[in-house]
Amino acid sequence: MAENKIPYKIYLNEDEMPKAWYNLRADMKNKPAPLLNPGTGKPMTKEELAPVFCEELVEQELDDTTPYIDIPEEIRSFYKMYRPSPLVRAYCLEEKLQTPAKIYYKFEGNNTSGSHKLNSAIAQAYYAKKQGLKGVTTETGAGQWGTALSMACSYLDLDCKVYMVKVSYEQKPFRREVMRTYGASVVPSPSETTEVGKKILAEHPGTTGSLGCAISEAVEVATKNPGYRYVLGSVLNQVLLHQSVIGLETKIALDKYGIKPDMIIGCAGGGSNLGGLIAPFMGEKLRGEADYRIIAVEPASCPSFTRGKYAYDFCDTGMICPLAKMYTLGSSFIPSANHAGGLRFHGMSSTLSQLYADGLMEATSVEQTEVFEAAEQFARVEGILPAPESAHAIRVAINEALKCKENGEEKTIVFGLTGTGYFDLVAYQKYNDGEMSDYIPTDEEIAESLARLPRV
Ligand SMILES: *Cc1c(COP(=O)(O)O)cnc(C)c1O
Secondary structure (H helix, E strand, C coil): CCHHHCCCEECCCHHHCCCEEECHHHHCCCCCCCCECCCCCCECCHHHHCCCCCHHHHHHHHCCCCCEEECCHHHHHHHHHHCCCCEEECHHHHHHHCCCCEEEEEECCCCCCCECCHHHHHHHHHHHHHCCCCEEEEEECCCHHHHHHHHHHHHHCCEEEEEEEHHHHHHCHHHHHHHHHCCCEEEEECCCCCHHHHHHHHHCCCCCCCHHHHHHHHHHHHHHCCCEEECCCCCCHHHHHHHHHHHHHHHHHHHHCCCCCCEEEEECCCCHHHHHHHHHHHHHHHCCCCCCEEEEEEECCCCHHHHCEEEEEECCCCCCCCEEEEEECCCCCCCCCCCCCCCCCCCCCHHHHHHHHCCCCEEEEECHHHHHHHHHHHHHHHCCCECHHHHHHHHHHHHHHHHHHHHCCCCEEEEEECEECCCCHHHHHHHHCCCCCCCCCCHHHHHHHHCCCCCC
16 A cells, blocks of 8 residues: 555544454463462462452453453443544654654543553453442552543442552642542552551651552452452453453554554553553464564663563562562562652563563663653654653654664554653653653662562
């Protein structure tokens, strides 16, 4: 197809939208390591996971053989409110960079939660409702997941209790109000409302919290209240499964125009948007049908892939959750409060960790100031004010496009633009005032945290 026929935005029709999620694990020769019971050291069974997670989500979590799982009709109709999301050809950015590279981005920020998180929130809330539960508990870092879950719960008439990392609770009061508008209750974490919160506060007085702390609190509340279960917005296999809708739509849109990407780039916090975006492409790679460069981008302040260790670790600070084998900085690692983006989790999806260990994808880390430079450049030419998380992917996409310019290569780059940055204006303000710092943990700090990994 001639180059000039490719529109700025490639949309799909409703009937072209995926009818099933794609479970990447089915095509992996080396399966992601199972979750372990920290007490027995044995793989978690359905029965052991059932008090924490919804039944059907446990099935999805443990299923590493079924390649396609139907998207229930109720979820598909909710998706239709804000999907398909556009795949945008970044003509203006290409022009600005004077690069021969062709740049595309899949934009997930077109909903009130402002991110891709709604794709999994509606699925998790749907299965909770189907099981007849009263409500769900969760943690939220930057606030996008809590917002997405509040939206899904209010739609399905479920109660929603959100433990929000204290630093975000204080920095992002407006995010909190969106959640409350959708009927969620929002508690700053660590809090005095749980045993584990009290313990963390006693050990680290004045802490601004971390996702790991908030997870511990939310799990405790879910397991102590009948009719409640815990839901998580990233990291887990089930979340990557739901997020595969991003990659499937991207693939359908690219195929329409016969476009083959050379590289696919995404930011990585817990790995859900990246895992979803790359799913069908990685599937082709695993089956030997195609090859792509796949690049995970993480912040230099929380570098799980690039400086962490591939080992079993707790997902939470309170050490009450199952153990997951993943690239981790250690569950006691608390990233600097300076860091503006929501990519602050100490570990990484076990699916992506296995793919990375097997050399099937790359990872790189970038510093905060260069991320905001990229965000500013992108906003000025493409119109969208990106979330700081998303801007990690923009930074590396721009770097790669500039390399193409140097080498005269016409590569095709696809990156995930996971969300918008309207609630991140304190960070933008710091950047605009020249007060942004690039905090990078020392080797000693990381070693100290890794020394406390559980022995398995
Ligand atoms: C949560 C979030 C991320 C990071 O989470 P992943 O699970 O790694 O995708 C990235 N971008 C935005 C906008 C987010 O809300």
